[in-house]
Amino acid sequence: xxxxxxxxxxxxxxxxQNVTFRCDPISEHNRLYWYRQTLGQGPEFLTYFQNExxxxxxxxxxxxxxxxxxxxxFSTLEIQRTEQGxxxxxxxxxxxxxxxxxxxxxxxxTVT
Amino acid sequence: xxxxxxxxGPVTLSEEAFLTINCTYxxxxxxSLFWYVQYPxxxxxxxxxxxxxxxxGSNKGFEATYRKETTSFHLEKGSVQVSDSAVYFxxxxxxxxxxxxxxxxxxxxxxxxxx
Numbered sequence: 421x422x423x424x425x426x427x428x429x430x431x432x433x434x435x436x437q438n439v440t441f442r443c444d445p446i447s448e449h450n451r452l453y454w455y456r457q458t459l460g461q462g463p464e465f466l467t468y469f470q471n472e473x474x475x476x477x478x479x480x481x482x483x484x485x486x487x488x489x490x491x492x493x494f495s496t497l498e499i500q501r502t503e504q505g506x507x508x509x510x511x512x513x514x515x516x517x518x519x520x521x522x523x524x525x526x527x528x529x530t531v532t
Numbered sequence: 533x534x535x536x537x538x539x540x541g542p543v544t545l546s547e548e549a550f551l552t553i554n555c556t557y558x559x560x561x562x563x564s565l566f567w568y569v570q571y572p573x574x575x576x577x578x579x580x581x582x583x584x585x586x587x588x589g590s591n592k593g594f595e596a597t598y599r600k601e602t603t604s605f606h607l608e609k610g611s612v613q614v615s616d617s618a619v620y621f622x623x624x625x626x627x628x629x630x631x632x633x634x635x636x637x638x639x640x641x642x643x644x645x646x647x
Contacts, residue, residue, distance in 0.1 A: 424575075453634060462536075462621050462637030463576070476634070511576070518633045520566065523576040 422446070424524035426512050432530045433502055440498045441527045445514030452495050453521060454487055455511040456480065463511055469495060502531045534559045538622045538638035545612055545645050553607040553641045555596075555622035563624040565589075565598050565605040566635065570619045579607075579620070612645045619643070 425444040433439050445452050450471050455463035466485070468476045471492040481487075484502075489495040499506055509528050513521040539554040557563065567579040567589070580589030585600035594609045605622060622638040 451633065455635075460639065462623075462639050463635070465634045465636070468634055513576075513635075515633060520578045520581060521633075521635060522578075523568075525575040 424512055424514055424522050426510075426524035426527050428527060429525065430528045430530075432532065435504060435531055436501055438498065438500045439502060439529060440496055441510055441512075441529075443495045443497070443512030443514075443524060445494070445512070446516075446522055447493075449514035449516045449522070450492070451515045451517070452489055453513040453515075454495070454497050455513065457509040457511055457526070458507075466497075499529075502529075504531045507531045534563065534624060534636050536622050536624055536636055536638040538620075538641055540639070541619075541642035543641060543643045545643070547614055547645055547647050548611045549645075551607070551609040551612045551616075551643065553620055553622075553643070555605045555607065555638060557603050557605065557622075557624050559603075559624055565596070566623045566625070567594070567596055567605070567607050568621045568623060568637075570621065570640070572618070576621065612643070614645045614647050617643055617645045 427442045452469045454466040457463040466481050467487050469489040484500045487497045509526040511526045513523045515521045535558045537556050564583045566581045568576045569579045580591040582589040582598035588597045596605050596607045619640045619642050621640045623635040625635050
């Protein structure tokens with residue numbers, strides 16, 4: 421079990437730029453989740469995949485955000501035309517069916 | 533919608549003190565309940581869980597009992613250590629059976645244990 425891996429750990433970008441984050445889940449896990457965590461708050465659900473299918477998206481996920489999991493393995497989260505309000509920690513988690521979620525260490529995004 | 537409320541921190545204790553972090557929930561169904569811990573610079577880790585009423589989850593000396601009548605899942609530890617200093621998150625999820633199993637988190641409680 422190598423754990424959930426997220427890259428990069430930190431990303432600093434200027435407002436208006438596009439950014440992409442990657443998540444590699446635990447290899448046998450079929451479910452993959454993206455969360456966003458701002459300072460002093462708990463993680464908030466963004467979206468969820470079962471294998472390659474994106475089955476649920478939060479209303480927090482504006483049309484500037486898109487997530488993919490093309491082969492049911494790794495996933496990418498892209499934010500277009502970043503805004504300062506997008507600054508947060510973006511967390512990825514995976515699970516096998518209904519087993520508890522395993523989280524990565526997150527990607528911290530700072531939009532200047 | 534479903535939600536989790538936990539006591540605000542920070543909670544500051546001396547080593548070997550008794551710890552309670554309160555957590556209550558609102559849910560339409562019969563959720564599973566979790567405590568996750570986030571140590572400085574690390575990702576969220578599952579601490580313990582309970583899947584039905586009156587279940588007790590336990591791990592590393594921490595315990596929490598699923599109380600349906602009071603919709604609570606309070607975290608307790610009899611004797612805290614400096615190494616327990618972290619942020620603790622209470623969370624709930626829908627039962628599986630077609631549901632996403634996504635987690636809904638509280639805002640987190642920072643615990644600082646002093647030697």
